[in-house]
Amino acid sequence: MTIPRRNKGKKGARTAVSGVSKGKFVAEQSAQLERDAKGATLWHGFVDGINERKRIEVKLREEEDQFRAIFEIASIGMAQADPQTGQFLRVNQKMCTITGYSADELLKVRVSEVTHPDDRQRDWGEFQRVVSGMVPHYHIEKRYIRKDRSLVWVNVNMTVIRNSLGQPVRTIATVEDITERKRLEQEVLEISGQELTRIGQELHDNICQQLVGTSMFAEALARDLAKESSANALRALEIVAYTRHALASLRAMAHGLTPLVVESEGLTGALSKLAENIQEMFFIRCHCEFAGLVDIRDESAALHLYRIAQEAISNAVRHGGAHEVCIRLQAQEDRVSMVIRDNGSGIPQPLPQTPGMGLRSMRYRAGLIGATLEFRPGPNGGNEVICTFPKEL
DSSP states (O other), X not given: OEXXXXXXXXXXXXXXXXXXXXXXXXXXXXXXXXXXXXXXXXXXXXXXXXXXXXXXXXXXXXXXXXXXXXXXXXSSEEEEEOTTTOBEEEEOHHHHHHHSOOHHHHTTSBHHHHBOHHHHHHHHHHHHHHHTTSSSEEEEEEEEEOTTSOEEEEEEEEEEEEOTTSOEEEEEEEEEEOHHHHHHHHHHHHHHHHHHHHHHHHIIIIIHHHHHHHHHHHHHHHHHHHHTTOTHHHHHHHHHHXXXXXXXXXXXXXHHHSOTHHHHHHHHHHHHHHHHXXXXXXXXXXEEEEESXXXXXXXXXXXXHHHHHHHXXXXXXXXXXOSEEEEEEEEOSSEEEEEEEEOSSXXXXXXXXXXXXXXXXXXXXXXXXXXXXXXXXXXXXXXEEEEEEESOO
C-alpha cells in the first residue's frame, strides 16, 4: 500500500519495523521516502504478514522437541550419520549401550569403524544403494565390534533424510540388539544338523544294510527260479534291480545328510561329492567348476557353504524342475563366489516377502560367515544363486 504523508525525516530514509501487536496479527513493514512532481514528500510503506511463517517455525520446533524426546528415550538404538562419509552425527543412549562407547566417542568415528570387517563391504554397499536412491531404505543384520572387542549382532533399518532438492542431508537408523536371537538360531541349526547326521547314519547303518540283505536274498531267489525254468525268475531279477536302485539313492541321501567329506576333503571335495550324489538321486546332470585356489580352513564355514549349495540344488530340482545344475567356485582378489546355476523354471522374482524355511536357512547361514546371498535369473534361463564370501575363512 502507499501512504502519502509530509516529510518529517531525511531524504531517502528507510525504516523497517517488525513485531507482534496486541492482537493476533504479526507483520513486517518497511517504508521508503520519495518526492512527487510538485516536490511533495511521499512515503511508500509495505506491510507483509508473517503469521504463517511464524506458525510453521513454531510447529517445526515442537516436532523437533518431540523427535529429540523419542530419540533419547527409545528402547532401541538410534543413530544419525553423514550420508557421504558414514560419520556418526547423533546417537542415543541405547546406541551407546549396544556398542559400549560413549556418545562423544561414537561421534568421532564412522559407522564402518564399529562394524565387523567381514560385514563392512556388504554394509557399505547397501548404505550407498540407499543414499543414491536405488532403494528407499535398507534392512541388514550385521555385527558390531564393541569397545571391549566383543561382538554383538544387530538388526539395522536405515533411511535417508533429503532436502527440498532431493539431496541427502543425513541418514537415520534404528539399531536392535539381536545377539540372543542369533545364539538361539545357532543352537537350532546345530541341533538340526546333529539330527540330520543321526538320520543319515541310521539310513546308512540300518536301512541300507537291510536293503543289501534284501537284494542278496532276491538275487539268490532269482537263481533258484532260473534253475527251475520258472517265469518268475525275471520278476525276481526286477526286484534285485529296484532294490539296488533304492539302495543307491538311500546311500546318496545318507552321504548328503552326513557330509563327513567336508572335514576330510574340504569344500571343493565335498561339493564334487554332492554333485555325484545329486546325479544318482535325481538322474540329472550335475557338475562342478573350480576357478582359482579356494581353501576354506574353517570347517564350520565350509559346512555352511555346503548346506547352502545343497539347499539351492534341492530347490532347483524339486521346485524348478531343473535337469542340469552347475556348481562353480570362482576365486577373486579377496572374495570367493559360489554360483549354483540351473536350467529350471527359477525362483519367482521378486522373491516372496515371506520366504520358505529353505531360503531363510540359506540367508542365515550366509550371514553367519559374513557372506552375501543373491538370487537372480540365469543368463540363459533358469536361476542363479550367488553366495559371495571372504577369501580368508
